[in-house]
Amino acid sequence: MHAITVPSPGGVDALVYTRLPDVSPGHGEVLIDVAAAGVNRADVSQREGHYPPPPGASPLPGMEVSGIIRSLGTGVNDWAVGDRVCALLPGGGYASLAVAAAGQLLPVPDSLDLVDAAGLPEAIATVWSNVFLTAGLRSGETLLVHGGSSGIGTIAIQLARAFGSLVAVTAGSSAKLAACERLGAEILIDYRQSDFAHELITATEGRGVDVILDSIGGAYLDRNLRSLAPHGRLVNVGNLSGETGTLDFALVMRRWLSIHGSTLRARTAAEKDEIVASVRKNVWPLVLSGQVHPVIDSRFALADAALAHHRMESSEHIGKLLLVP
Numbered sequence: 001m002h003a004i005t006v007p008s009p010g011g012v013d014a015l016v017y018t019r020l021p022d023v024s025p026g027h028g029e030v031l032i033d034v035a036a037a038g039v040n041r042a043d044v045s046q047r048e049g050h051y052p053p054p055p056g057a058s059p060l061p062g063m064e065v066s067g068i069i070r071s072l073g074t075g076v077n078d079w080a081v082g083d084r085v086c087a088l089l090p091g092g093g094y095a096s097l098a099v100a101a102a103g104q105l106l107p108v109p110d111s112l113d114l115v116d117a118a119g120l121p122e123a124i125a126t127v128w129s130n131v132f133l134t135a136g137l138r139s140g141e142t143l144l145v146h147g148g149s150s151g152i153g154t155i156a157i158q159l160a161r162a163f164g165s166l167v168a169v170t171a172g173s174s175a176k177l178a179a180c181e182r183l184g185a186e187i188l189i190d191y192r193q194s195d196f197a198h199e200l201i202t203a204t205e206g207r208g209v210d211v212i213l214d215s216i217g218g219a220y221l222d223r224n225l226r227s228l229a230p231h232g233r234l235v236n237v238g239n240l241s242g243e244t245g246t247l248d249f250a251l252v253m254r255r256w257l258s259i260h261g262s263t264l265r266a267r268t269a270a271e272k273d274e275i276v277a278s279v280r281k282n283v284w285p286l287v288l289s290g291q292v293h294p295v296i297d298s299r300f301a302l303a304d305a306a307l308a309h310h311r312m313e314s315s316e317h318i319g320k321l322l323l324v325p
């Protein structure tokens with residue numbers, strides 16, 4: 001198979017296109033002929049040597065793919081050779097063949113482009129598990145999404161709108177905010193032009209928001225907490241600005257706030273199966289109807305993974321970057 005390896009950590013040139021022996025599915029797994037792999041921020045950290053794959057996972061980067069099932073491992077009864085699928089992976093997506101756990105597959109309808117479907121599993125599972133299962137966002141509540149135009153953000157906006165929430169976003173340019181608005185975001189804040197916490201309090205007439213999906217981390221901790229309404233929930237999934245910040249416990253107590261954090265990749269297989277099953281039941285009908293769709297910035301050949309990482313690091317993209325073997 002063709003694959004991208006990272007023989008030694010570093011810049012984009014650390015991604016090496018090569019040929020490797022084909023992988024094969026074990027018990028409870030399927031082998032996928034990869035149509036595309038989604039690129040995630042975590043892949044950049046892995047390439048740099050800051051985010052090693054969990055024990056037992058493929059050393060190749062790539063946490064999500066779409067494609068066609070080529071063969072089944074033992075004990076797989078509910079999928080068939082030839083099925084169009086997309087999958088959450090602990091690694092190994094940057095390749096022409098990938099092995100996925102049968103419990104972490106989702107069916108790709110004919111109405112959805114098979115390549116574009118690679119942009120869904122990681123973002124949908126992350127947003128669903130954090131914003132809905134953990135933070136319990138309810139219809140009528142307001143969600144703030146930092147990095148609204150990111151792969152994660154574009155899905156968070158669509159899901160929150162579909163489930164009846166008002167959505168506020170921060171992003172770094174007017175073009176990015178316009179893209180967020182087209183997806184349904186209503187409070188649009190250019191964090192480079194003004195202080196997001198100030199803008200948000202004004203836009204919500206002093207109340208604040210109910211849930212914040214935060215991938216910025218340390219530098220935003222205090223302002224995030226000050227942007228929450230009573231009983232507000234902060235869910236942290238990334239630390240693009242750094243890992244530490246100052247926590248005002250008095251504020252947490254006075255407003256009955258809660259703070260959560262999680263990382264999807266390191267969860268147990270059983271937990272990820274459960275999240276994917278919940279996504280299939282609760283979110284996938286919205287994908288089947290077209291109400292929620294992948295927002296694709298650009299496609300690159302797998303051999304050009306370095307160009308895709310370069311674009312991700314430039315932060316110029318809106319939505320997902322895909323690698324096509």
Ligand SMILES: NC(=O)c1ccc[n+]([C@@H]2O[C@H](COP(=O)([O-])OP(=O)(O)OC[C@H]3O[C@@H](n4cnc5c(N)ncnc54)[C@H](OP(=O)(O)O)[C@@H]3O)[C@@H](O)[C@H]2O)c1
Nearest residue numbers: 040041147150151152171172215237238240262263264315
């Ligand atoms: N915990 C989990 O399970 C999990 C799973 C998936 C993703 N994530 C996290 O979710 C975040 C988004 O992931 P993604 O793959 O969707 O990323 P992405 O598409 O590359 O989006 C990240 C965006 O964040 C914005 N940003 C704001 N401050 C930034 C900073 N200091 N440095 C870099 N970018 C900054 C940038 O847009 P602007 O122009 O608006 O600044 C950038 O485009 C990442 O932190 C990722 O690690 C976590």
